Amino acid sequence: xxxxxxxxxxxxxxxxGIVLSSFSATPxxxxxxMIDGLHTEAPSKLNMSVFNSLIKEGxxxxxxxxxxxxxxxxxDYSEYNSCSFPNPVLHEGTVFLRPENRYLQEVFSPARQTVxxxxxxxxRSISRGFTTSVMDxxxxxxxxxxxxxxxxxxxxxxxxxxxxxxxGDNGSSLFFSATxxxxxxxxxxxxxxxxxxxxxxxxxxLGQFISFLKEQGKWESxxxxxxxxxxxxxxxxxxxxxxxxxxxxxxxxGPGIAKGRVLPYFEHTDLALTIVMLLDxxxxxxxxxxxxxxxxxxxxxxSRQYHPVEYVKTLNQQIKEFxxxxxxxxxxxxxxxxxxxxxxxxxxxxLTPEPFYHQxxxxxxxxAGSIEHLTEANEKILQxxxxxxxx
Numbered sequence: 001x002x003x004x005x006x007x008x009x010x011x012x013x014x015x016x017g018i019v020l021s022s023f024s025a026t027p028x029x030x031x032x033x034m035i036d037g038l039h040t041e042a043p044s045k046l047n048m049s050v051f052n053s054l055i056k057e058g059x060x061x062x063x064x065x066x067x068x069x070x071x072x073x074x075x076d077y078s079e080y081n082s083c084s085f086p087n088p089v090l091h092e093g094t095v096f097l098r099p100e101n102r103y104l105q106e107v108f109s110p111a112r113q114t115v116x117x118x119x120x121x122x123x124r125s126i127s128r129g130f131t132t133s134v135m136d137x138x139x140x141x142x143x144x145x146x147x148x149x150x151x152x153x154x155x156x157x158x159x160x161x162x163x164x165x166x167x168g169d170n171g172s173s174l175f176f177s178a179t180x181x182x183x184x185x186x187x188x189x190x191x192x193x194x195x196x197x198x199x200x201x202x203x204x205x206l207g208q209f210i211s212f213l214k215e216q217g218k219w220e221s222x223x224x225x226x227x228x229x230x231x232x233x234x235x236x237x238x239x240x241x242x243x244x245x246x247x248x249x250x251x252x253x254g255p256g257i258a259k260g261r262v263l264p265y266f267e268h269t270d271l272a273l274t275i276v277m278l279l280d281x282x283x284x285x286x287x288x289x290x291x292x293x294x295x296x297x298x299x300x301x302x303s304r305q306y307h308p309v310e311y312v313k314t315l316n317q318q319i320k321e322f323x324x325x326x327x328x329x330x331x332x333x334x335x336x337x338x339x340x341x342x343x344x345x346x347x348x349x350x351l352t353p354e355p356f357y358h359q360x361x362x363x364x365x366x367x368a369g370s371i372e373h374l375t376e377a378n379e380k381i382l383q384x385x386x387x388x389x390x391x
Contacts, residue, residue, distance in 0.1 A: 027255050028221040030275050032161045033209065035202040037168030037195075037238060038228035038248045045189055047200050050207035051251065054226060058253030059261040059297040065312045066268035067095060068319060069230035069238045069245050074360040082125040084238075085362065086229045086268060091126045093272030095315070096289030096366035104272040105129040105159055107281050113155045117148045118163035131157075141166045141198070145205045149212050158279060164205065167198040168232070175236025186235040195236070223254030223278050225271070240359065241320045246313075258299040267312040270294050288370030311371045318378045319358050325385040332389070342388055346381065356381045 040063050043051050054060075066086040072078065080099050081088055089095055091103040105114040106129035116123075116130045119139035127133040132155065134147050141164040148162045171188055174195055184190030206226065213219040228248040230238050238245035250266055256278075269291030273283050277293035296306035326343065333339035349355050357365050357374050368374035 026280070027223040027278055029156075029158050029160065029218070030223045030225065030278055032159075032271075032275075033206060033224060033226045034161065034163040035167055035199065035206075035226070035228050036163065036165045037171045037230065037232040038199065039188065039232040039234070039244060040247050040249055041189075042199050042232075043249055046196055046203075048203040050203045050210065051226060051249070054224075054251045054253050056260055058224075058251050059258050059263060061250040061263045061266040063247040064227060064250035064266040064268055065247055065310070065316070066090070066230055067246075067312060068240055068316045068359065070240045070359045072360045072362065075363055077363050080125060083122050084230065085359075087123060087126050090229065090268050090271055092285055093269060093283055093291050094285045094287055094289040095269060095312070095362075095371060096285075096287050097362060098366060102284040103129050104275060104284050107276055107284050108158050108279075113157040115148070115151050115155065115157040115160040116163075117144050117151065117161070118165060119144050120163075120165045120169075122165075123163070131155075141202055141205055145209050148209065152212075152216065152218065159275065162209070163229075164202045167195060167202055168228075168230075168238075170194040170198045171232045172237045175233070178236070188232060188234055188236055195232070220255065223252065223257060225275075226251050226253075227268075227271075229268075241323065243316075246316050252297045256298055256300075258297060258301070258303065261297070261303055263294075263296055263303060263306060265308050265310060265313075266294065267291055267308070267310075269312055287366065288368070288373075289366065311375065314375050315357075315371070315378070318375065318382060321382055322356050322358050322378070322385070325382065325389065328389055329385065339388070346385070352377070352381055352384070 042048060043055070067089050069084040069086050071084040088097050091105070092101045093104065094101065103126060105116070108114050109129050109131050113131045114129070115132045116127055117134045119141065120137050121135050124135060127135060132151060139147065144162065144164055148160065174184060174188060174193065178185045184193035187193070188195040210219065210224070213222055227250040231245045231248045233239055233242040233244050270293070273291050273293040274297065276283055277295070283290065295301045296303040329339045329343050333343065346356065354368070354377050355361060356378055357368060365374060368377060
């Protein structure tokens with residue numbers, strides 16, 4: 001009888017341990033910490049000791065792909081978006097951008113608190129639904145982090161985005177303003193580069209922010225995601241057709257997240273879906289352009305089974321090639337009027353049942369029904385253009 005009681009007690013203790021372990025692995029909050037314009041090589045080339053320490057503590061993706069960072073002024077995109085493609089795509093979790101779509105923060109608000117702190121007004125169109133939003137261009141990156149820390153003392157947000165804008169701004173000013181006599185002219189990693197200075201400062205601030213979370217007893221219940229909204233060209237800024245603009249590092253750290261894991265590929269389209277998965281909520285949108293919740297970041301998942309289809313990378317490459325082929329056809333039309341007709345036929349949908357889904361048609365992408373069909377339709381037109389130019 002004593003043995004039976006002891007055995008039952010042992011089983012009860014094990015079950016309680018399993019329940020408590022499961023509970024501790026569920027985060028109370030997700031914080032998205034963004035270093036604007038972060039180049040994929042920054043962690044290896046610069047003094048980013050904090051970011052690199054997180055790689056060992058969590059799951060790392062060297063190149064996460066986002067939709068090319070373009071802000072079209074053609075069509076109605078600019079009527080309801082104040083920032084480039086990657087930001088609304090991130091918050092909507094889909095490449096099918098429509099005014100009626102919900103944002104990630106609206107999944108939680110107003111029932112639960114959400115916070116966005118950034119030192120620019122450029123993201124005002126994606127601030128809808130945050131219970132607290134600070135968008136003050138006069139703030140330094142350090143002041144952004146201080147604001148975030150103060151809000152975490154006063155509130156208990158389930159989702160928070162902290163965005164440091166200076167690295168991206170410095171990268172842009174380097175391209176537009178640096179003169180040939182500067183050692184960092186057309187080289188963001190050059191000596192005395194203001195971009196390097198801003199990124200390394202952002203990494204120090206990230207360290208201070210993590211220390212604050214630990215001091216406040218919030219670290220063990222927080223999933224921290226560190227990344228950027230877009231990448232950075234090596235000559236500065238984020239030009240449309242430079243692949244360095246489409247990729248940025250990404251790391252997940254926190255309860256339930258696998259440690260020391262490296263994934264081969266990720267799409268920023270998946271961020272919203274992965275965040276709601278972590279917080280056990282529904283996706284903000286569910287359509288043919290939506291991303292996926294990436295379970296491979298979790299410690300209880302076998303990442304060897306993770307073989308994602310590279311939709312965003314493929315789409316970006318298609319858009320780049322379309323613009324190059326179109327430019328070649330325009331040049332060819334100077335000596336052969338045939339190409340003028342072919343370009344007009346492509347633009348007027350006379351050759352295919354639907355148009356090429358390029359960057360200026362982004363608000364029509366949803367008409368494709370799915371991102372699979374969208375990329376298939378694009379490939380058919382690219383094949384025609386290649387064939388025409390190879391004649």
